[in-house]
Every structure is written in C-alpha cells, then in structure tokens.
Amino acid sequence: MRARRWLGDTMARRFGLTILLAIAATLLMNGIFVALAGVWARPSFDRSGLVDAGAATVRIIEAQPPGIRPALAASAGTADYSVAWSAEPPVEPSARLEGAYRAGTAAFRRVLGDPSRTLLFFHIDNPEVRASPRAEELLRGGMRLFMSVRLTDGSWLTFSAAQRSWGIAKPLRYVLIGLFAGLSTIILATAAACATAAPVERLAAGVRRFGADPRAPAIPLQGPAELRETISAFNDMQAQIRRFVEDRTTMLAAISHDLRTPLTRMRLRGEFIDDPVQQRKLFQDVEEMQGMVDSALAFFRDDAGYEEPTSFDLAELLKTVVDNYGDQGVEIGYEGPAHARWTGRPGALRRVFANLVENAIKHATAPRILLRMTERGAEVTVLDRGPGIDDDKLEQVFLPFRRLSKARQPSTGGMGLGLTSARSIVRAHGGDLTLRNHADGGLQALVVLPQAAA
Numbered sequence: 001m002r003a004r005r006w007l008g009d010t011m012a013r014r015f016g017l018t019i020l021l022a023i024a025a026t027l028l029m030n031g032i033f034v035a036l037a038g039v040w041a042r043p044s045f046d047r048s049g050l051v052d053a054g055a056a057t058v059r060i061i062e063a064q065p066p067g068i069r070p071a072l073a074a075s076a077g078t079a080d081y082s083v084a085w086s087a088e089p090p091v092e093p094s095a096r097l098e099g100a101y102r103a104g105t106a107a108f109r110r111v112l113g114d115p116s117r118t119l120l121f122f123h124i125d126n127p128e129v130r131a132s133p134r135a136e137e138l139l140r141g142g143m144r145l146f147m148s149v150r151l152t153d154g155s156w157l158t159f160s161a162a163q164r165s166w167g168i169a170k171p172l173r174y175v176l177i178g179l180f181a182g183l184s185t186i187i188l189a190t191a192a193a194c195a196t197a198a199p200v201e202r203l204a205a206g207v208r209r210f211g212a213d214p215r216a217p218a219i220p221l222q223g224p225a226e227l228r229e230t231i232s233a234f235n236d237m238q239a240q241i242r243r244f245v246e247d248r249t250t251m252l253a254a255i256s257h258d259l260r261t262p263l264t265r266m267r268l269r270g271e272f273i274d275d276p277v278q279q280r281k282l283f284q285d286v287e288e289m290q291g292m293v294d295s296a297l298a299f300f301r302d303d304a305g306y307e308e309p310t311s312f313d314l315a316e317l318l319k320t321v322v323d324n325y326g327d328q329g330v331e332i333g334y335e336g337p338a339h340a341r342w343t344g345r346p347g348a349l350r351r352v353f354a355n356l357v358e359n360a361i362k363h364a365t366a367p368r369i370l371l372r373m374t375e376r377g378a379e380v381t382v383l384d385r386g387p388g389i390d391d392d393k394l395e396q397v398f399l400p401f402r403r404l405s406k407a408r409q410p411s412t413g414g415m416g417l418g419l420t421s422a423r424s425i426v427r428a429h430g431g432d433l434t435l436r437n438h439a440d441g442g443l444q445a446l447v448v449l450p451q452a453a454a
Contacts, residue, residue, distance in 0.1 A: 010225045018192040025184035026177070050081075051104065054147070054159055055111040057083060062151050073157060081161040082143070089156045090148055091122060091132045108149075118150035199223030203231055208430065210238055259293050307345040314342040314349075314378055314449075318369050321353050330361060336371025342378055344429050344449065352422040352433070353380065356445045359418065360384035364442060377431070377450035385442040394435045398423050 057076045061069055073085040105119050122129050124144045129135060138146070143160035150156055199222040206219035218235040221228045267286050273279040315337055322332045353369070360367035364386020372379045389397060400420045423433040431449040438444045 014192055014196060014224055018188055022181070022185040022188045025188060026181040029180040029184055050159075051107045051111055054149070055108060057159075058112065058149050058151070058157055061085060061157055062153075066153070066155065069155070081159050084158045084160070085155060086158065087155050088134075089120065089150070090134050090138060090146060090158055091120065091129050093118060093120060093150075120146070120148040122146050122148075196224065196227075199227050199231075203227070203234070206231075207234065260290070263290055263293065307347050309344055310346065311341060311343045312346045313339050314380075315340040315371055317346055317350055318353060318371055318380065321350065321357060322369060324354075325357060325361070325366075330366050332357060332366050333368035334371075335368065337373060340371060340373050340378060342449065343451070345425075348425045349429070349449075352425050352447065353382070355418045355422045356382040356447075360386065360443070360445075377448065380447040380449070382445040382447075383438060383442060388437040388441070388443045389435065391437060394437075397435065398433075 060076070061073055064072055069085040073083045076083040105121070108119055109115050109117050124130070124138060124146070129138070143162055145161045146158055148156050148158045202222065203219060206216065209216040216238070218238065219231050221231055223231075263286055267283065270279055270282045270286065273282065316339065318336070319334055322334050325332050357367060357369070360382060364384035367382050367384040370381040370383065398419050400417055426433040426447055426449070429449055431447065434446050436444050436446070
C-alpha cells in the first residue's frame with residue numbers, strides 16, 4: 001500500500017524528487033562550469049599549458065652538460081612549480097603511482113617526440129612514495145604533486161608543486177560548489193513549494209468562501225494525494241452541511257406555514273364567544289401569534305432565498321438607505337468614503353442596514369452611519385443617541401422573539417426577529433454583527449464584513 005502511494009502523486013514523493021533533482025542540478029551546474037569555464041575550471045593536465053612548458057625545459061636541460069644542470073633546473077622554476085635535477089629517480093619507477101594522468105603522459109611524450117620516454121606522476125600521500133628512500137627529502141620540500149622525466153642520459157628532471165596551480169584553488173572551488181548547490185536547491189525548492197502551496201491556497205480560499213457562502217461550489221481536486229483526500233473530505237462535509245441547513249429551513253418554514261390553519265380556525269371560533277372581553281383577548285393572542293408566524297416565514301424566506309454574490313459599491317448602498325429615509329423626512333447622517341468596492345449580496349445587506357436604522361428610529365433617535373474600509377474588509381457602524389440596552393442583555397436581543405430594549409414597548413411592533421435575521425445575513429457573509437453601548441450615550445451596532453474570498 002505504501003509503495004503504491006509512493007508511486008502516486010504524494011507529498012512524500014514530491015519532497016523526495018525535489019531533493020534528487022537538487023542534487024542532480026548541482027552536479028549538472030558544476031559539470032557545465034568545469035566544461036565551459038576554461039582555465040578557471042581546473043582543466044586537465046594535458047590542456048593546462050604545462051605540457052609545452054615542461055617539454056621545453058626538458059630539451060634545454062638535456063642540451064646542457066651535467067655539471068650545470070642542477071643550477072639550471074633550479075632557475076627554470078616558476079612561482080607555480082619548482083624544477084630539480086637528480087641522477088636517481090625520486091621514487092622507484094616500478095611503483096604503482098598515479099593513474100589519472102594517462103592523457104597528460106601521452107601528450108608530454110607527443111610534444112617531446114619520444115613515445116617511449118619514461119614519466120612518473122605521483123602524489124606525496126601515495127603509500128609507496130612515502131616508503132621510498134627519498135620520502136623525507138620530498139616531505140621537507142613541502143611539495144605534494146610531482147612529475148619526473150627520465151632524460152636521455154638516465155638522469156631525472158622532477159617538476160614539483162605544492163598543489164595544482166592552474167585553475168581555481170580548493171577553498172574557492174568548494175565555495176562555488178556550495179553556491180551551485182544552494183542556488184539549485186533554492187530554485188527547485190521554491191518551484192516545488194509553489195506547486196504544493198497553490199492547491200493549499202485554493203483550499204484555504206474555498207474554506208473562506210464557504211464561510212461566507214454556504215452554497216459555494218465544491219473545491220476542485222488538485223495537488224498531491226494527501227491534499228486531494230483533504231479537499232474531498234471538505235467537499236463532502238460542505239455538501240452535508242448544506243443539505244442539513246436546507247432541510248432545516250424547509251422543515252421550519254413548512255411548520256410555520258401550517259400553523260396558519262389552526263390560527264385561522266381559532267379566530268373563527270372566537271367569533272362565537274359571547275364575552276367581548278375574552279373575545280378581544282383571544283383575538284389579540286391570535287394576531288400576535290399570526291404576526292410571529294408571518295415574521296418566521298419572512299425570516300425563512302430570506303434564509304432559503306439565494307442571491308448571487310456580486311461586486312458592488314458599499315458606500316452607495318449605504319447612501320441609498322440614507323436617501324430612502326430622507327424622502328420620509330428622517331435625516332440620517334453618513335460618514336465615510338464616497339465609494340468603496342466590496343463583494344457580497346447587496347440585497348440582503350440592504351435589509352440588514354435598513355433594519356438597524358429602523359430599530360434606531362423606532363426606539364431611539366435618527367442614527368448616524370459610519371463606514372470605514374480596512375485591510376481586512378469593511379466596518380459599518382449605526383450609532384443612535386437613545387437609552388441603549390443593559391450590558392448583560394446585549395446578546396439576548398439577537399435571540400428569536402426577544403425584545404429587550406429599554407425604549408421598546410409592545411406598541412412599537414415587531415416580533416423580535418429583525419436582529420436575528422440581520423446577524424444571520426452578516427454571518428453568512430463571514431462577518432459579524434455586535435451591539436454595545438456608546439460611551440457618550442446611545443447604542444452602537446457594528447457590522448464587520450471581511451473581504452470575500454476570490
């Protein structure tokens with residue numbers, strides 16, 4: 001099972017491939033650098049230019065008498081390497097020495113024009129070199145790399161260097177390799193992270209969208225297997241919640257509708273009551289119940305009705321509410337930007353703000369509306385100068401059929417579902433509606449509307 005999951009598009013497979021690709025990219029970049037950067041990339045010995053220089057030195061030394069060869073060889077050295085003449089070889093020619101210079105050996109013999117010339121390439125760390133009689137002498141010189149050429153008279157000319165002087169020194173070379181590794185890893189890791197993060201961001205956006213819109217479409221199945229399973233589980237949960245809400249709304253709306261029939265019968269039977277006082281009380285109870293049923297049906301219609309979210313000017317919507325009451329002689333103040341784009345359901349929000357303004361007018365004074373746009377969305381405040389509400393009852397007014405305002409009397413009308421419906425609409429947008437008493441007096445209704453997910 002785990003093997004099959006590894007072969008599929010999983011996060012473990014993506015991470016593993018990212019690491020392998022980073023290693024491969026590092027090796028590729030280093031190989032390209034070595035192949036294309038010329039002398040700075042530490043070329044092979046036969047391409048380094050030392051073959052021609054060494055061959056010229058060998059010809060010069062061979063043409064001179066043995067007596068002056070040591071001094072002449074010493075003067076032939078450069079800052080990169082030194083040259084020494086000796087009658088004996090520095091190591092045994094039969095020793096198993098460096099085998100990585102075959103191409104250089106062939107090139108040196110070709111330049112000398114002597115295919116049988118004896119050449120020795122060796123490193124000071126070679127075990128057989130350290131076991132040779134001249135090991136101490138070689139170590140005292142501080143040299144580590146050697147090339148010995150047998151001259152025509154049997155003597156030897158030895159070229160030695162502390163390290164390969166052509167190309168980049170080891171510290172800088174390691175730094176470059178580290179940079180290649182870091183650069184390739186960063187590029188590939190960034191690409192892999194973006195490829196993995198994109199479906200995660202879409203999932204987060206879908207979750208936010210569902211919080212603001214229960215009827216939001218399902219999230220497409222994209223990304224590695226683990227993420228697709230998460231998205232699938234979320235889509236199933238979203239569908240179940242949507243069906244539950246729809247079934248609840250349908251059932252409660254049906255119950256409220258069916259209550260109209262017994263209420264009608266009660267009113268008809270009340271006509272036969274002879275006591276006018278009891279008849280009036282009964283009719284008042286029936287009318288109140290009828291009002292509650294009508295309010296409940298209106299609430300469920302709002303809940304069941306669906307309005308597509310759209311981009312609109314929230315400031316213009318608030319000014320429309322202000323103008324509507326202005327036509328009725330009620331002056332409502334507005335403070336805020338002239339225009340403010342927002343995405344949501346304008347019809348439902350218009351009912352929210354109209355309800356808050358209507359409550360302020362009925363139970364307090366004509367309010368002021370304040371709009372403030374923030375990075376997180378919009379904040380709309382409806383502020384009146386009435387008696388307010390007891391602090392311990394600010395949340396109770398949002399319960400269905402609860403009327404707790406100090407100023408509210410039965411004569412003011414309403415069944416106590418306005419604020420319940422308003423908060424339901426605001427929360428369906430992913431925001432919230434809260435009440436608090438203002439420090440200078442009056443009640444402040446704050447509607448917070450976060451920006452809708454794209």
